[in-house]
Amino acid sequence: MELSKNFLHNEAELKWYAHWNSAGYFTSKPDDRPPYTIVMPPPNVTGVLHMGHALNNSVQDILVRRAKMMGYNTCWVPGTDHASIATEAKVVGMLRDRGIDKKTMPREKFLEYAWEWKEKYGGIILKQLEKLGCSLDWSRTNFTMDEAYYAAVIRVFNELYEKGLIYRGVKMINWDPKAKTALSDEEVIHRQTNSKLYYVRYKLDSDKEEYITIATVRPETILGDTAICVHPEDERYKHLVGRYCYVPLLNRRIPIIFDTYIDKEFGTGALKVTPAHDINDYNLGLKHGLPVIDTLNDDGTMSEAAQLYVGQDRFAVRKKIVEDLREAGNLVKEEDYSNQVGFSERTDVVIEPRLSMQWWCNMQELAKPALEAVMSDEIEFHPAKFKNTYRHWMGNIKDWCISRQLWWGQRIPAWYDAEGGLYVANTAEEAHAQYKSKKPELAAKNTELRQDDDVLDTWFSSWLWPMQVFGWNEAPGNKDLQYYYPTNTLVTAPEIIFFWVARMIMAGYEFLDKKPFDKVYFTGIVRDKQGRKMSKSLGNSPDLLQMIEDNGADAVRFSVMISSPAGNDLLFDESQLEQGRNFCNKMWNAMKLVKSWEGRQQEGLEDSQVKFALDWMDARLAQVSGEVTEMIKDFRLSEGLKTIYSLIWNDFCSWYLEWVKPGMEQPISAHVYQRTISIYEQLLQLLHPYMPFITEEIYHIIRERKEGDDLIEKQLPVYGTPDAEILKGGVMLQELISSVRDTRNKNQLKPKNTIKLWIDTTHHSFYESVQDILRRQVNAEHIGYTTGPKQGSIAIVVQTDKLYIEAAAATIDTGAQKEQMQKELEYLKGFLVSIDKKLGNEKFVQNAKPEVIDNERKKYADGEAKIKTLEESLALIG
RNA sequence: GGGAGCAUAGCUCAGCUGGUUCAGAGCAUCUGCCUUACAAGCAGAGGGUCCGCGGUUCGAACCCGUGUGCUCCCA
Numbered sequence: 001m002e003l004s005k006n007f008l009h010n011e012a013e014l015k016w017y018a019h020w021n022s023a024g025y026f027t028s029k030p031d032d033r034p035p036y037t038i039v040m041p042p043p044n045v046t047g048v049l050h051m052g053h054a055l056n057n058s059v060q061d062i063l064v065r066r067a068k069m070m071g072y073n074t075c076w077v078p079g080t081d082h083a084s085i086a087t088e089a090k091v092v093g094m095l096r097d098r099g100i101d102k103k104t105m106p107r108e109k110f111l112e113y114a115w116e117w118k119e120k121y122g123g124i125i126l127k128q129l130e131k132l133g134c135s136l137d138w139s140r141t142n143f144t145m146d147e148a149y150y151a152a153v154i155r156v157f158n159e160l161y162e163k164g165l166i167y168r169g170v171k172m173i174n175w176d177p178k179a180k181t182a183l184s185d186e187e188v189i190h191r192q193t194n195s196k197l198y199y200v201r202y203k204l205d206s207d208k209e210e211y212i213t214i215a216t217v218r219p220e221t222i223l224g225d226t227a228i229c230v231h232p233e234d235e236r237y238k239h240l241v242g243r244y245c246y247v248p249l250l251n252r253r254i255p256i257i258f259d260t261y262i263d264k265e266f267g268t269g270a271l272k273v274t275p276a277h278d279i280n281d282y283n284l285g286l287k288h289g290l291p292v293i294d295t296l297n298d299d300g301t302m303s304e305a306a307q308l309y310v311g312q313d314r315f316a317v318r319k320k321i322v323e324d325l326r327e328a329g330n331l332v333k334e335e336d337y338s339n340q341v342g343f344s345e346r347t348d349v350v351i352e353p354r355l356s357m358q359w360w361c362n363m364q365e366l367a368k369p370a371l372e373a374v375m376s377d378e379i380e381f382h383p384a385k386f387k388n389t390y391r392h393w394m395g396n397i398k399d400w401c402i403s404r405q406l407w408w409g410q411r412i413p414a415w416y417d418a419e420g421g422l423y424v425a426n427t428a429e430e431a432h433a434q435y436k437s438k439k440p441e442l443a444a445k446n447t448e449l450r451q452d453d454d455v456l457d458t459w460f461s462s463w464l465w466p467m468q469v470f471g472w473n474e475a476p477g478n479k480d481l482q483y484y485y486p487t488n489t490l491v492t493a494p495e496i497i498f499f500w501v502a503r504m505i506m507a508g509y510e511f512l513d514k515k516p517f518d519k520v521y522f523t524g525i526v527r528d529k530q531g532r533k534m535s536k537s538l539g540n541s542p543d544l545l546q547m548i549e550d551n552g553a554d555a556v557r558f559s560v561m562i563s564s565p566a567g568n569d570l571l572f573d574e575s576q577l578e579q580g581r582n583f584c585n586k587m588w589n590a591m592k593l594v595k596s597w598e599g600r601q602q603e604g605l606e607d608s609q610v611k612f613a614l615d616w617m618d619a620r621l622a623q624v625s626g627e628v629t630e631m632i633k634d635f636r637l638s639e640g641l642k643t644i645y646s647l648i649w650n651d652f653c654s655w656y657l658e659w660v661k662p663g664m665e666q667p668i669s670a671h672v673y674q675r676t677i678s679i680y681e682q683l684l685q686l687l688h689p690y691m692p693f694i695t696e697e698i699y700h701i702i703r704e705r706k707e708g709d710d711l712i713e714k715q716l717p718v719y720g721t722p723d724a725e726i727l728k729g730g731v732m733l734q735e736l737i738s739s740v741r742d743t744r745n746k747n748q749l750k751p752k753n754t755i756k757l758w759i760d761t762t763h764h765s766f767y768e769s770v771q772d773i774l775r776r777q778v779n780a781e782h783i784g785y786t787t788g789p790k791q792g793s794i795a796i797v798v799q800t801d802k803l804y805i806e807a808a809a810a811t812i813d814t815g816a817q818k819e820q821m822q823k824e825l826e827y828l829k830g831f832l833v834s835i836d837k838k839l840g841n842e843k844f845v846q847n848a849k850p851e852v853i854d855n856e857r858k859k860y861a862d863g864e865a866k867i868k869t870l871e872e873s874l875a876l877i878g
Numbered sequence: 879g880g881g882a883g884c885a886u887a888g889c890u891c892a893g894c895u896g897g898u899u900c901a902g903a904g905c906a907u908c909u910g911c912c913u914u915a916c917a918a919g920c921a922g923a924g925g926g927u928c929c930g931c932g933g934u935u936c937g938a939a940c941c942c943g944u945g946u947g948c949u950c951c952c953a
Contacts, residue, residue, distance in 0.1 A: 006918080190952080340953085385882070389951065392881060396952085494951085525950090562904080563891055575890085575905050582918045593915035630894090639892070642903070657915085664914075738922080745922050751913055779913090831899060838897095843936040852897050859898060 003595065003701075007588040009552030012697040017130055020696075025068075025712050026135050028075035030483035036072035037487040038064055039466045039517075040136065041500070042144065044083035045122030046090050049544050051526040052493065053125070054132060055560045059523055059637060060491045061134045062561070065689035066632055067488075068135075069716045075484055076135060077469045078126055079142035082118075084409035084458040085179050085187075085346040091117050091408065107407050107453075114408050128545060133553045133692045135712070142469045144461040145410070152473035153410045153461045154426055156511065161424045165362045166402070168414075168422070172279045173401055175354035177300030177314075178347040181405040182358050184457060185398065188342040188351050197337035198322060199268065200330050202228060205244040205253060212237070212245055212256065213332050215267025217339060218277075219325065220317045222247060223306040224295040225254060227273040229284060232258040234269050248330040249321070250307060257288050279353050296352060298405075314352075359403035359412060359454070366506040367397045373505060373515055380519045382635045386494055393498050402457045409455030418446050463503035466490075466516035476512070490517040493525065521635050526560070547577065554691035555580035561641050561690060583645060584694050590653050591698045593661075594676055597668045605669035609772035613659035614675050615723065616730040620651050621682050622719035623727065628686060644687050652683060655734060659773045677702055685716055732799065733770045739798050740778040740805065747794060749807055754781040758790045760802040789876040797821065797873055800865045818874065825870050828863050835860045 020026060028035075038060050043053060060076060068074045091114045092102050102110060122143075129136065142149065160166040174183040198219045201211035212228055225247050230237040240256045247254055261284060262271055275285030276294040285292060295306035302309045302317055309317045325331040342351035371394040373379045374387055381387050403412060415423045415431040421439060425431040428451065436443045464472070470481040486508070492501060501520060508516035548556050558580030624647045631640040660676060662668045680702055684695040688711050699711040740757070749755065757780045759767055764785070767774075775783050786804065789795065793804035794817060835856050838844050845853060 006916090185952095388882060392952075497951090578918075579904065582916095585918050586916065589916035589919085591915085596915070634894075636894080639894090642892075646903080653916090654920085661915095741921060742923085745910065748910090751911060751921075827899080834899060838936075841936050844897095845936085847936060848897070855898075 003592050007552070007584045007694055007697070009554065009584070009693065010549070013131070013133070013548075013553055013693050016693055016696045017133065020135065020710070020712055021138070023708070023710070025710070026076075026137050027139050028073055028137050030479055031073055033071060033073040035484050035488075036064065036067035036074045037077075037484040038075075038489055038491065039077045039469055039487055040079065041490075041492045041496075042079040042081040042142070042462065042465065043125045044086050045080045045118055045125075045143075046083055046086050047080075047125045049125055049128035049132070051542065051544060051560065053129070054544055054556060055523050055526055056491055056493065057129055057132055057134050058557045058560055059521065060489075061132070061557075061692070062637055062689040063489055063491070063521075063632075064135055065692060065712065068712070069685065069688065069714065071715060074135075075137055075140070077140045077142065078129065078134075078136040078138065079140075079465075079469060080122060080126065080144070081458060081462055082143065082145040082409060084404055084406055084455060085176075085181065085183075087114065087118070087122075088406045088408040089179060089347060090121075110407050131545060131548050131553060132557065135692075140469065142465075144458070144465075148471070148474055149461065149464075149468055150410055151426075152464055152468045153456065154413045155473055156464060156507075157410075157413055157456065157460075158424060158426055159511075160361060165365065166359060167362070168357065168359050170355060170357045171360070171401075172282045172353050173356050173358055174342065174344075175298070175352045175356065176344040176347055176349060177296075177298065177352055178349040179344065179406070180298050182354075182356060182401055182403060183344060183351065184401050184459075187345040189345050190340045190342055192338055193341040195337050195339055195341070196334050197267065198325075198334045199332040200248060200272075200325055201332050202245040202248060202272075202330070204240070205246065212240065212270055213268045214270045214272045216272055217337060218318070219321050220302070220309075220314055221274040221277045221295065222272065222321065222325075223250060223302070223308060224274040224276050224293040225252075225272045226275060226285065226290040226293060227254050227288065228256045229259050229262055229271045229273050230256065230269060231260060231262040231264045233260075234262075234264050236269060248325055248328060257284075257290075259284060259287070276355055277353055282353075282355065292355065294355065296354070300349075300352065358401050359414075359452075359456075361400040361402050361460075363397045363400055363506070366510055367394045367502075369509040370394065370502060370505040373509065379505060379515050379517065382519060382521045386497060386520075386522055389494075390497060390502065394502060400457075402460050403452075403454040404457055405453070406455050409458065410461060412452040412454050412456060414452040415449040416452070417442060417449055423449065459499050459503060462500060463507040464511070466504060467508065467512055472512065485512070486515050487517045488519065490520045491523060492520065494522045495525070497522075551577055551581045552584060552693070554584055554694045557691060558583060558641070561638055562645075563638060583649070584691070586649055586653060587694060587698060590648075590657060591680070591702060593657060594673075594680060594702060597662065597673055597676075600662065600667045601670040601673045602667040603670045605667060605671075607669035607672045610660045610669075610672055612726075612729065612733075612769045613656055613773060614672065614679075615726050616733075617651065617656045617679050619722040619726045620647065620730070621679065621686075622722040624651075625682075625686060625716075625719050626722075641690050644683075644690070648683050648687065652679070655730075658777060682717065684711060685714060688712065729766055729770070732766070733774065736770075736774060736798050736803070737777045739796055740780075740803065743794055743796050743805055744778070744807075747807070751779065753807060754779055756780060756782045756784070756806040758784050758786040758793065758804040758806065760786050760788070760804070763801070795873045795876065797824075797866070797869050800862075800869050802869060802873055821870055821874050825867060825874070828867050828870070832860060832863045832867070835863070 040060060041056065047053075064074045064076045091110070094117060095102055095113060126141065144153075157166060174185065174188045175181075176183050195217045197215050197217055199213050199215050200219060200222065201213040204210040204212060214228060216222070228245055230240065237256075241258070243256050244253050245256060246252065257273070261280070262269065271281075273281045273284050273290060275282045275290050275292045277296065282292075284290070293305050295303055296314065297303045297311075300314045301311050302314070304310055309320060312320070322331065322334070343349065344351055371391065374381060374390050381390065413425060413427075413431075415425070415428065415435070417423070417435055417439065419439075419442065421435070423431040423434045423438075425434060428449070431449055432443075432447075435449055466487050467481070467485065470484055471478050472481055475481075490501065490504075504516045508514055544556070555577055559576035562576055562579065624643055628640045628643055631637070631643065656679070657676075660668075660672055681699065684699050688695040692712065696711045699705070740755075744753075744755070755778065757775070757778065761767060767783075767785075771783055774780070790804040790806060793806040796803045796805065796817075838856055839853075839860070
């Protein structure tokens with residue numbers, strides 16, 4: 001077979017993904033193996049794959065593929081979230097583009113459009129995950145608005161209502177004037193914003209020209225003012241007890257009230273109180289019995305109650321009212337001011353605090369077991385630092401506003417009769433039944449019940465995800481749920497620790513009395529080179545699909561994994577992509593080299609010359625395999641990849657292959673060839689979870705495979721303890737080769753110039769075992785042993801052995817040699833002094849662990865021996 | 879205002895429970911190589927006050943305190 005110059009990823013990716021999928025490797029059914037389960041954080045139906053997904057899903061795929069290779073029955077469940085606000089916004093936008101106004105259509109019609117939109121665009125992201133190589137069980141794909149899922153959400157609402165945890169009430173909420181819906185606190189993003197602080201004077205109710213001046217960043221809310229508040233101990237205002245003043249422009253008479261809540265230092269120490277438009281003002285209003293004047297409409301324009309600027313937008317009014325105040329002589333001054341402003345997570349408009357009737361869920365009770373589980377590590381957080389964040393939030397948890405004034409989502413299962421009576425039920429029929437038994441007379445006259453118009457917060461459905469994807473609602477004791485739940489690991493971003501992680505834990509304990517997962521692995525946030533979060537709005541997120549197309553999924557996975565330690569942010573750098581691509585190329589070429597030996601095998605060929613290489617590589621495999629297992633167990637995935645990368649590139653390609661490589665056109669021992677193939681297979685196995693495509697491809701090229709013999713399913717071998725002597729020998733051999741090469745370089749010896757190498761050593765058996773490798777690696781025509789110096793040669797010292805390099809073409813620079821040896825000698829002597837000090841220190845000998853002391857003694861002896869060798873060599877050079 | 883985290887090579891980061899004079903990787907830089915697997919490569923080299931200060935310890939990049947700078951979360 002003709003092999004391409006480089007790895008052709010596009011072909012291989014299509015081929016292998018289709019093969020894995022059709023072979024059924026991704027689908028899971030309960031059996032007698034232990035399960036390994038991950039539920040994918042469901043992306044929004046509106047979503048397209050970005051770098052964050054690439055990182056998140058690469059991590060999950062690595063864990064799943066690795067578990068599969070370790071004998072687990074792996075199940076990775078995909079799905080999408082209906083994403084109430086985000087999707088509704090998209091559909092409204094689509095309708096607007098078609099010239100249709102959402103307001104003109106009934107709910108049912110809108111939902112038809114929404115479903116149509118969902119069918120067409122929703123789930124694109126799942127297709128894109130295939131490109132990344134994700135080994136998802138597609139037969140289990142869920143959507144948070146599937147019929148069964150919907151039913152589960154409604155049931156949960158009913159159960160919590162029954163328990164008295166869900167209630168309806170008027171409170172100050174976060175209002176999104178663009179989406180025209182309430183938001184939970186978590187959906188509000190606070191950003192430092194440059195504003196202006198306006199100083200406005202209010203005329204006092206007095207015959208004299210007396211004023212009180214307040215400072216505000218939101219002058220348009222003046223129209224809703226119902227008091228001015230000052231601190232009771234503020235000397236400046238003590239004379240104003242019981243007095244009144246007038247709201248500018250409106251001349252509404254309002255009281256001056258006193259409360260210790262006021263910060264005397266801020267502004268003028270006087271606060272205007274607008275109970276309808278600020279949570280703190282609202283609380284003050286409650287305390288002091290102030291009226292509430294809501295001056296805003298739901299779309300952010302001024303309402304009739306404002307009296308002025310009615311129907312105009314809040315920000316336009318802010319400008320106008322400043323001008324009008326100036327004209328009226330009420331504006332004292334304005335200054336630049338930087339403050340935190342809340343923005344809607346979804347629509348990015350400024351949030352208005354607003355009083356409104358909403359549905360709430362009391363979280364106090366739900367939070368208790370959920371907090372306990374994480375604090376006691378029944379659910380492990382990786383990295384553990386997020387436990388703090390979690391505790392902080394759970395300890396101060398507030399009631400959750402769960403209603404949204406939208407149509408796309410689970411409609412709140414509450415019905416009202418003509419008198420406003422409330423019936424919460426699973427179905428309209430049940431609600432009617434309640435109605436009839438509760439109010440028979442009214443029901444006889446007026447049978448109609450009106451269902452609540454609002455839908456539930458998206459997270460009110462996704463908090464059931466780990467349970468409901470296994471059919472909890474339909475059959476709570478079903479086999480799947482028993483087998484796969486609790487799931488093993490949740491992989492997600494720390495940003496949604498409250499939105500989602502915390503609530504899933506609560507739901508798990510509340511409805512199933514079991515945790516939803518054993519471990520949570522928090523990935524970092526993907527940032528660009530300048531450290532900015534990658535986002536669509538900034539336009540700094542690279543086109544992931546294009547990136548996969550150009551560089552291959554394996555290279556992309558490599559690049560996001562190589563520098564993403566758990567919980568730390570990842571600065572994405574294109575150079576890592578290149579590194580990944582080059583790595584693929586390297587493996588491809590190594591495969592080509594090995595493959596070229598296939599036809600040159602010869603039985604019974606003497607292979608004692610390379611036996612050392614084989615044993616060493618086996619030992620390294622055993623060693624690294626153990627390290628990688630530990631790293632993956634600790635979620636140090638990035639380190640794991642680095643370790644494997646280095647094993648393949650350095651140990652295998654740079655050393656091993658060069659060590660066993662036969663001469664040009666020379667035969668290779670069949671045994672060595674077979675061992676090499678086997679070593680390569682084991683390397684591919686180690687790497688497969690990280691880079692599945694190229695490993696599967698090479699696995700199938702290096703050896704003829706039977707049907708069903710695929711790397712994805714191949715079980716990892718169990719390694720014994722690596723041979724420490726061999727490992728040490730490997731290090732020594734590398735040091736020998738590097739030292740000789742370095743010396744060659746420094747003496748202007750061309751690679752083609754051969755040398756003679758004389759060795760003065762006491763470790764003859766070691767040198768004999770590596771002699772042939774050493775000879776070829778340093779291009780020596782002859783290696784011999786000596787017990788004294790060789791005239792006219794270059795002397796070097798490696799560990800405690802002396803080497804003499806004899807070369808016809810060399811211009812020997814003994815000065816440079818001497819200098820280098822002298823330098824090393826000095827270093828070693830300093831080293832010995834420091835160890836000596838340590839060992840001479842009584843406290844050290846008393847306190848340090850015995851193995852540490854032994855190690856120091858050994859270091860001392862080694863150092864002494866090396867110094868001796870160096871001194872001898874130096875004396876000889878003279 | 880409350881909480882968390884980070885500061886190590888020119889750049890991006892590793893460095894697990896203090897213990898090789900412990901400081902490491904990739905990229906970048908420099909030198910030499912078109913050595914028939916790979917120039918997307920090979921063989922070498924240089925480069926650091928581990929942010930400042932103080933403390934604990936026989937011993938600190940690592941632990942504690944403090945200062946400075948940056949980031950994130952929450953109100």
